[in-house]
Amino acid sequence: MYNDCTKTISTDNTNNNSDVNHWIGFIVHYLLGKEKHLIILDYKDSRPIYEQIVARFQDLILKGALEVDTQLPSVRNLAMELSINPNTIQRAYTELERQGFIYSIKGRGNFIAANEHLKKEKREEIFRSILKLVKEARGIGIKEDELIHKIAEGYKEDRVDD
Known part of the structure; x- marks a missing residue:
């Protein structure tokens, strides 16, 4: 079961993933700390992919699902998980950093910033x-x-x- 902070989506074999199949777009999960969170990319959405990623991370951060100083997936790893260009992830991370949601440490990665x-x-x-x-x-x-x-x-x- 993956906790998406707003809804719990069951992916056990008893419902044949019917809850998941209603989403338009590509769904991927990644592990941050002990919780699994979903990044949902909707290819019918008029917003660019990087903006969807920014919006989802903002939502997770503001709701407290991602704690301060939690390390984000590397650009390369998240790009591979989402099957998108790493430049798209880098652009999203750059925007999140510009807005104050994350900070980066050279050679170590990106982390959730204090966000009160x-x-x-x-x-x-x-x-x-x-x-x-x-x-x-x-x-x-x-x-x-x-x-x-x-x-x-x-x-x-x-x-x-x-």
Whole structure:
């Protein structure tokens, strides 16, 4: 069973991998620490592959699935696992480093950076989005109690998916 931080996907023989087969694209797992995490590449996604990789690592880092100072797979190893050009992985790692999600040590590899400030920035971004949506909802006549009810539903659905 692989834990993907948002969903658990069973790959035992009893379900013939039906849960996995619904994903469009290429799925690969790699070992980081004691947990297995999925990198899902969707070839129908309009975003470049490196952006998909960046987004997935950001998600894993912000959710705490990848701990600070955890070493990432080497560029070569991850490129081989994903069957893509190593330059694509290098570009993703460079972008993650530029954004402060990872740091590199010459000759040793790439590691997860301390990320409390990134989590704080993400929280603020989410709150700004919520305020924008509240203004939009108020503008079309959605009542406060309706909005609060929908938010509560969202939290309940999230717990079911965990």
